Amino acid sequence: MLYITGHTxxxxxxxxxxxxxxxxxxxxxxxxxKLNPETEFILKRFGIMEPELIxxxxxxxxxxxDHAEKSQSLxxxxxxxxxxxxxxxxxxxxxSEPILFISKxxxxxATVISELYFNNMMPYIGGKNKELKPDLAxxxxxxxxxxxxxxxxxxxxxxxxxxxxxxxxxxxxxxxNKYGMELLKAKSSVGKMSPEEIISxxxxxxxxxxxxxxxxxxxxxxxSEVEAKKQHIYKALEEKFKENYxxxxxLITDIxxxxxxxxxxxxxxxxxxxxxxxVENNSTFLEGVMSRKxxxxxxxxxxxxx
Amino acid sequence: MLYITGHTxxxxxxxxxxxxxxxxxxxxxxxxxKLNPETEFILKRFGIMEPELIxxxxxxxxxxxDHAEKSQSLxxxxxxxxxxxxxxxxxxxxxSEPILFISKxxxxxATVISELYFNNMMPYIGGKNKELKPDLAxxxxxxxxxxxxxxxxxxxxxxxxxxxxxxxxxxxxxxxNKYGMELLKAKSSVGKMSPEEIISxxxxxxxxxxxxxxxxxxxxxxxSEVEAKKQHIYKALEEKFKENYxxxxxLITDIxxxxxxxxxxxxxxxxxxxxxxxVENNSTFLEGVMSRKxxxxxxxxxxxxx
Ligand SMILES: [Mn+2]
Ligand SMILES: [Mn+2]
Numbered sequence: 001m002l003y004i005t006g007h008t009x010x011x012x013x014x015x016x017x018x019x020x021x022x023x024x025x026x027x028x029x030x031x032x033x034k035l036n037p038e039t040e041f042i043l044k045r046f047g048i049m050e051p052e053l054i055x056x057x058x059x060x061x062x063x064x065x066d067h068a069e070k071s072q073s074l075x076x077x078x079x080x081x082x083x084x085x086x087x088x089x090x091x092x093x094x095x096s097e098p099i100l101f102i103s104k105x106x107x108x109x110a111t112v113i114s115e116l117y118f119n120n121m122m123p124y125i126g127g128k129n130k131e132l133k134p135d136l137a138x139x140x141x142x143x144x145x146x147x148x149x150x151x152x153x154x155x156x157x158x159x160x161x162x163x164x165x166x167x168x169x170x171x172x173x174x175x176x177n178k179y180g181m182e183l184l185k186a187k188s189s190v191g192k193m194s195p196e197e198i199i200s201x202x203x204x205x206x207x208x209x210x211x212x213x214x215x216x217x218x219x220x221x222x223x224s225e226v227e228a229k230k231q232h233i234y235k236a237l238e239e240k241f242k243e244n245y246x247x248x249x250x251l252i253t254d255i256x257x258x259x260x261x262x263x264x265x266x267x268x269x270x271x272x273x274x275x276x277x278x279v280e281n282n283s284t285f286l287e288g289v290m291s292r293k294x295x296x297x298x299x300x301x302x303x304x305x306x
Numbered sequence: 307m308l309y310i311t312g313h314t315x316x317x318x319x320x321x322x323x324x325x326x327x328x329x330x331x332x333x334x335x336x337x338x339x340k341l342n343p344e345t346e347f348i349l350k351r352f353g354i355m356e357p358e359l360i361x362x363x364x365x366x367x368x369x370x371x372d373h374a375e376k377s378q379s380l381x382x383x384x385x386x387x388x389x390x391x392x393x394x395x396x397x398x399x400x401x402s403e404p405i406l407f408i409s410k411x412x413x414x415x416a417t418v419i420s421e422l423y424f425n426n427m428m429p430y431i432g433g434k435n436k437e438l439k440p441d442l443a444x445x446x447x448x449x450x451x452x453x454x455x456x457x458x459x460x461x462x463x464x465x466x467x468x469x470x471x472x473x474x475x476x477x478x479x480x481x482x483n484k485y486g487m488e489l490l491k492a493k494s495s496v497g498k499m500s501p502e503e504i505i506s507x508x509x510x511x512x513x514x515x516x517x518x519x520x521x522x523x524x525x526x527x528x529x530s531e532v533e534a535k536k537q538h539i540y541k542a543l544e545e546k547f548k549e550n551y552x553x554x555x556x557l558i559t560d561i562x563x564x565x566x567x568x569x570x571x572x573x574x575x576x577x578x579x580x581x582x583x584x585v586e587n588n589s590t591f592l593e594g595v596m597s598r599k600x601x602x603x604x605x606x607x608x609x610x611x612x
Contacts, residue, residue: 078612085397090404095397096607098411098599105404115430124425293404301402306384 002027003060007067009203012039012146014066016139017109018051021065023136024127030054036201041186042142046135066109068092071205088112089293107160110143114163137170149219149255150180155291188220195229195236208304212244217251217292226252234282237265253290260289274303308333309366313373315509318345318452322445323371323415324357329442330433336360342507347492348448352441372415374398377511394418395599406431413466416449420469443476455525455561456486461597494526501535501542514610518550523557523598532558540588543571559596566595580609
């Protein structure tokens with residue numbers, strides 16, 4: 001049985017990409033954790049069921065979407081049969097056999113999947129030539145908006161914008177910006193969440209040369225709600241750090257200001273060197289930094305690998 | 307400037323894939339070492355110049371073909387800008403940034419490139435919509451034949467056979483089998499070579515969990531020429547082993563018998579466990595084993611990683 005799954009602490013791109021790709025590949029969409037409020041909002045909006053929660057790769061054929069990093073996947077991934085990866089991140093893992101691997105430096109995995117669809121390339125990746133229904137087009141559009149922060153993130157490409165337009169037409173969404181702001185508000189609604197919940201909303205582990213690094217992120221329109229909880233979030237990060245981490249970063253991204261406050265736990269020196277900055281009171285503000293993938297992971301990885 | 311290069315100790319698939327992809331991507335084909343006699347025969351046959359030898363990645367944009375393994379690439383790969391990988395091997399490396407990655411479990415990289423061409427997907431990977439000329443079709447066909455050992459290797463897929471037919475028509479080659487036997491003979495002509503030359507014909511390094519493994523292979527129609535030099539080849543392997551290896555394997559593949567004698571230097575225990583066999587007089591015969599990629603690398607990698 002073929003399962004298609006995104007990463008742990010799933011974001012909208014992971015969930016929506018898994019659902020849409022499953023439709024074309026005749027597989028079952030899966031998730032590795034709880035949906036965040038934004039994704040819940042989107043699935044409700046388009047009337048789509050949440051994917052099945054899976055905890056083991058055993059006996060499963062697997063296609064990974066939206067990650068290529070073992071530390072972000074099922075713990076027993078090697079017990080399953082990995083047949084493909086469809087992604088838009090850096091290549092963060094090796095495999096023991098040749099697989100289908102399609103990755104492009106685009107704004108979201110949903111963009112990669114949309115491009116495959118509009119180019120009639122589903123058969124190329126072993127999928128079926130079917131029509132993209134309005135509800136699934138809505139999911140892909142939502143994932144593009146979410147990952148590119150409504151086209152504001154520096155990861156945004158022309159392809160993301162163009163395919164979003166095409167998807168919006170199919171999904172019958174007249175005003176992408178208006179719909180996008182609704183999404184960002186759903187993403188920003190952290191007021192009632194505990195510090196632990198806020199951290200795990202979008203948290204990813206990395207293995208850089210044997211070092212264990214965690215990077216969480218929350219993207220908000222109005223930082224005041226998160227600001228008010230900053231001390232508690234830091235405490236929770238310190239607690240998490242005890243799980244054998246070398247460094248934990250937590251990005252509080254201000255979508256309007258287009259920059260991120262970074263809370264740093266652990267190897268401050270590494271962070272300061274990698275980003276040529278100084279940490280004061282366990283935090284620093286990085287002007288223009290909105291993307292973990294494009295602006296935070298590469299300098300850190302370079303620092304640790306060299 | 308964009309360079310497209312295959313792996314060190316280049317084989318026909320690496321060289322031909324680099325040349326053909328360069329044509330579509332407006333890049334320069336490059337090689338990381340001396341051509342083998344088979345590849346020389348092919349380039350002469352179709353009147354194509356050998357690619358430029360490069361020794362450094364510095365200042366270059368790079369697309370890797372036919373490998374996804376740092377230990378098989380330029381030593382200073384990280385000094386260049388890696389923009390893509392087009393391959394058919396296991397994923398053997400990580401990157402620090404998102405790149406274009408197209409890999410499928412097909413018989414050769416030339417098959418992957420042919421499929422992109424026949425599906426009009428060159429623009430999808432950033433290439434141009436041009437016509438494949440007969441000489442370049444001949445190179446792709448030759449690389450498919452070489453990598454699949456004239457469709458005898460267990461790595462061979464239906465796609466390899468189908469696209470070979472299409473390429474043969476464009477290249478004006480009426481009898482694929484007859485042409486294939488010519489190629490295999492050119493590949494087999496090791497009579498005048500030194501043991502060192504025979505070893506380096508098709509030799510690849512791997513890094514399995516920090517262990518340094520070398521795996522060489524020679525594929526011959528008639529094993530008697532290599533058999534006669536076996537003791538000298540083993541001596542040369544022992545010499546090579548001093549370069550800090552943990553294990554070196556050398557496959558003498560009998561194309562007719564469809565199996566390989568394996569010469570083993572170093573960690574015999576690892577080899578015996580991974581392949582459930584016993585080594586006598588530094589060697590063993592593996593029935594049905596013709597593909598390093600599909601039949602030798604995966605069990606070894608599993609042994610070392612776990
Ligand atoms: Mn994504
Ligand atoms: Mn190859």
